[in-house]
Amino acid sequence: MGIIGLGPHGERAAPPERVVLLPNDIAMARRKKFRVAIIMHTLESDWSKQLVTGIIGTLGDAGAIVVEVVDCSFSAEAQIHALKRIRLMQLDCVISLPITSEAVADAHRMIAESGTRLVLVDNVPSGLLPSKDYASFVSADNYGLGMMAAEMLSEHIPQNGSIALLGYDKEFFATNEREISFSRWISTNRPDITTNIYHFNSIRTVGQLAKDLLTKPYCPSGMFVVWDTPCVEVLKVMNQIDNHVPITTIDLGSEVASSLAQNGPIKGISAQRPFQQGESIGKTTVTDLLGRKCPDWVALPGLAVRQSNVAESYQAIWRMPAPRAILDGLAPRKNNLNSEI
Amino acid sequence: MSQNQTNQQRQRGRPKLNETAATSVAELLGFVRKHQALTRLELEKISGFGRAVVADRLALLSELGLAHENETGISGGGRVPRMVSFSKNRAVLVVASIDQSSISVALSDLTGKLTAQHHEPGDLGLDPSDGADRMITLIRLMLSRQTKLPELWGISISVPGPIGPSENGSPLTSTPDFLPGWNESKLVERLIAEFSVPIWLMPSVNTMTVGELHGGTSENNDCMLFIKTGKRFTAGLVYEGRPYKGATGAVGLIGQLPATHEGILGTLDSLAGAEFIEQAALREARNGTSEQLTDLLNRGGELTLNEICQAAQLGDTVCVSIITASGKLVGTALATLLNMLNPKCVILAGALAQTNDIFLAAVREAVYGASHPLVTRDLQILQSQLGNTAGLLGSAHICLNALFEPKMLRGWVMMGTPLMHPDIISIMQPKIVSEGLV
Numbered sequence: 001m002g003i004i005g006l007g008p009h010g011e012r013a014a015p016p017e018r019v020v021l022l023p024n025d026i027a028m029a030r031r032k033k034f035r036v037a038i039i040m041h042t043l044e045s046d047w048s049k050q051l052v053t054g055i056i057g058t059l060g061d062a063g064a065i066v067v068e069v070v071d072c073s074f075s076a077e078a079q080i081h082a083l084k085r086i087r088l089m090q091l092d093c094v095i096s097l098p099i100t101s102e103a104v105a106d107a108h109r110m111i112a113e114s115g116t117r118l119v120l121v122d123n124v125p126s127g128l129l130p131s132k133d134y135a136s137f138v139s140a141d142n143y144g145l146g147m148m149a150a151e152m153l154s155e156h157i158p159q160n161g162s163i164a165l166l167g168y169d170k171e172f173f174a175t176n177e178r179e180i181s182f183s184r185w186i187s188t189n190r191p192d193i194t195t196n197i198y199h200f201n202s203i204r205t206v207g208q209l210a211k212d213l214l215t216k217p218y219c220p221s222g223m224f225v226v227w228d229t230p231c232v233e234v235l236k237v238m239n240q241i242d243n244h245v246p247i248t249t250i251d252l253g254s255e256v257a258s259s260l261a262q263n264g265p266i267k268g269i270s271a272q273r274p275f276q277q278g279e280s281i282g283k284t285t286v287t288d289l290l291g292r293k294c295p296d297w298v299a300l301p302g303l304a305v306r307q308s309n310v311a312e313s314y315q316a317i318w319r320m321p322a323p324r325a326i327l328d329g330l331a332p333r334k335n336n337l338n339s340e341i
Numbered sequence: 342m343s344q345n346q347t348n349q350q351r352q353r354g355r356p357k358l359n360e361t362a363a364t365s366v367a368e369l370l371g372f373v374r375k376h377q378a379l380t381r382l383e384l385e386k387i388s389g390f391g392r393a394v395v396a397d398r399l400a401l402l403s404e405l406g407l408a409h410e411n412e413t414g415i416s417g418g419g420r421v422p423r424m425v426s427f428s429k430n431r432a433v434l435v436v437a438s439i440d441q442s443s444i445s446v447a448l449s450d451l452t453g454k455l456t457a458q459h460h461e462p463g464d465l466g467l468d469p470s471d472g473a474d475r476m477i478t479l480i481r482l483m484l485s486r487q488t489k490l491p492e493l494w495g496i497s498i499s500v501p502g503p504i505g506p507s508e509n510g511s512p513l514t515s516t517p518d519f520l521p522g523w524n525e526s527k528l529v530e531r532l533i534a535e536f537s538v539p540i541w542l543m544p545s546v547n548t549m550t551v552g553e554l555h556g557g558t559s560e561n562n563d564c565m566l567f568i569k570t571g572k573r574f575t576a577g578l579v580y581e582g583r584p585y586k587g588a589t590g591a592v593g594l595i596g597q598l599p600a601t602h603e604g605i606l607g608t609l610d611s612l613a614g615a616e617f618i619e620q621a622a623l624r625e626a627r628n629g630t631s632e633q634l635t636d637l638l639n640r641g642g643e644l645t646l647n648e649i650c651q652a653a654q655l656g657d658t659v660c661v662s663i664i665t666a667s668g669k670l671v672g673t674a675l676a677t678l679l680n681m682l683n684p685k686c687v688i689l690a691g692a693l694a695q696t697n698d699i700f701l702a703a704v705r706e707a708v709y710g711a712s713h714p715l716v717t718r719d720l721q722i723l724q725s726q727l728g729n730t731a732g733l734l735g736s737a738h739i740c741l742n743a744l745f746e747p748k749m750l751r752g753w754v755m756m757g758t759p760l761m762h763p764d765i766i767s768i769m770q771p772k773i774v775s776e777g778l779v
Binding site (some may be wrong): 005008010014132167169177180183187199 | 443455456457458459479488556654655692726729
């Protein structure tokens with residue numbers, strides 16, 4: 001699947017193949033011994049861990065040293081503090097996932113103005129421009145991910161049904177794109193379905209929001225949650241009140257993947273490829289540090305994961321065998337298939 | 342006779358305070374908004390008004406929510422001064438852009454800074470009413486996402502064609518036919534009916550030029566040539582820091598310049614534009630001269646400008662040669678303009694310029710080969726860094742210039758909102774009622 005969406009400034013996406021490190025590049029980078037810091041919104045999620053692994057490995061291949069990996073715990077203040085501190089270290093490059101668009105903009109601009117190169121992941125703070133303020137922006141095709149999730153959920157929604165879209169209320173490029181494209185796909189392809197949008201401001205509040213929706217008289221026929229961590233909270237609420245409606249989400253975390261495999265409420269997952277994204281970020285960083293221009297936006301296509309391909313998708317995305325919970329969920333289906341034969 | 346009656350007698354025949362104060366309030370707000378004065382003392386100096394008048398007008402501006410004095414400055418020897426600031430979040434503007442292949446919507450504060458933006462693919466060749474529907478849906482979405490939404494003061498849209506006499510900066514009451522069929526979409530009428538705010542439409546080359554002037558590589562450049570590439574080529578000229586409009590507003594139709602390619606005489610649009618490039622690539626793909634193009638054709642069924650530019654960037658020699666030929670034609674045409682205008686910098690924007698460096702290199706080569714050395718000695722030829730954001734940024738500034746134009750500002754400043762300006766009210770009311778759009 002190609003890249004469907006446009007970048008934060010309306011850019012056309014460049015595929016990850018556009019940023020390639022040749023043996024000469026790697027040799028040159030090794031001689032320069034670049035020093036890099038990585039600043040993440042969180043290091044708790046599977047996605048973050050895998051992304052950071054991809055970055056660190058690729059930078060390591062090119063002899064670049066990762067001097068610090070910061071976990072900002074979704075706090076804009078923590079990110080601003082980390083950026084101010086790291087600016088004084090006079091590193092070659094900072095790789096950052098900006099937590100919001102507005103609050104952290106000045107802190108990121110200060111990094112750019114200090115001469116340290118900046119590579120952004122998944123979000124671009126307001127007012128920052130490619131080439132001028134940052135070297136490149138690397139993300140998944142979030143617009144495409146939202147469309148995939150809409151298509152997979154629509155298969156489980158009855159005629160004239162309704163969907164509750166649980167979006168994130170922060171101004172954040174990736175989640176905004178998913179929300180907008182999901183709504184667009186439904187209104188274009190299933191105009192009979194009503195999509196109602198609700199926003200949560202933190203993972204702590206999403207459970208209560210889902211509970212309110214699922215216990216009201218006109219319960220939605222399905223739900224879309226913009227990423228997997230809040231989706232896990234929604235799943236907990238569904239189990240608690242014993243009201244399961246079909247859900248789709250983004251990111252193939254272990255818990256949502258298990259629900260998909262075990263024929264739970266999760267009916268489909270639009271998966272990002274965090275390890276490959278991490279590799280692309282690493283290559284983009286080295287390319288820029290060697291003085292070569294990088295594309296303004298490098299985007300990776302998503303992967304539509306259904307029950308039929310959840311195990312192999314898990315392996316492809318996480319680079320490890322699928323956990324027992326997923327394989328056990330799939331096993332009966334295989335037995336049934338054998339007995340039918 | 343009571344004190345009240347005495348005062349009324351004294352004031353008889355004199356203009357009311359809100360009539361006389363409007364000029365000074367508007368003038369002071371102008372200084373604050375443009376950062377020309379940051380303290381009461383500076384305002385007194387620059388305006389020539391007395392201390393009492395400045396204090397009174399600032400109190401009024403604060404009451405209207407247009408300025409505030411919350412921060413303190415650095416003392417110059419006496420008391421620490423209070424800094425006067427323009428209340429940039431007093432209201433919000435919606436800015437949007439329709440292009441050949443995309444649609445964009447953003448929110449802007451009252452300084453023209455974009456606080457949220459979204460771009461998505463869209464085909465302008467489809468039914469204009471679908472395009473209008475999508476734009477209205479996106480505007481609703483963007484506004485609904487804001488937890489604290491200030492008052493909406495206007496909607497400004499960048500469109501890919503001329504809009505006729507309305508280019509003088511006035512808000513519109515009906516949808517111009519900027520492309521065939523768009524007046525039937527009733528975009529402007531529907532926006533007025535739904536949002537009850539003034540609507541501006543401007544050709545995209547104008548908005549992008551203004552956008553580059555306010556936030557791009559050539560920020561505050563007083564002599565700049567902006568070239569938009571893609572299906573058609575258009576240009577915007579900034580002269581002495583302001584966009585040059587020409588006698589009838591038809592500046593920059595450079596796509597109509599004559600060009601010759603392999604002995605064929607045509608225009609720049611027909612021999613170097615996106616359609617020509619796509620056709621050339623399609624021929625090469627069918628001939629099998631480029632493995633990559635043939636593969637793209639077999640997989641996707643069509644070849645887009647973006648794919649061709651990407652293939653060129655990845656080293657496909659056929660694509661490199663097609664893009665280079667286009668760049669040289671543009672560069673040759675550009676050299677003529679440069680020899681005449683001698684700008685400080687040229688900004689290349691649009692799909693053709695921003696997806697690859699090969700086009701830029703070819704333009705530079707042709708320009709340097711055909712220009713007088715004095716013209717190119719300090720000339721910068723650059724890619725736009727703003728992308729589609731240029732049109733949004735420009736739309737915001739065009740809208741702000743119209744709202745804060747001195748005469749317009751005097752008409753609404755005492756009410757605190759341009760929506761109460763008599764001209765704005767008269768523009769909106771009859772339209773909403775007569776067309777039954779409510």
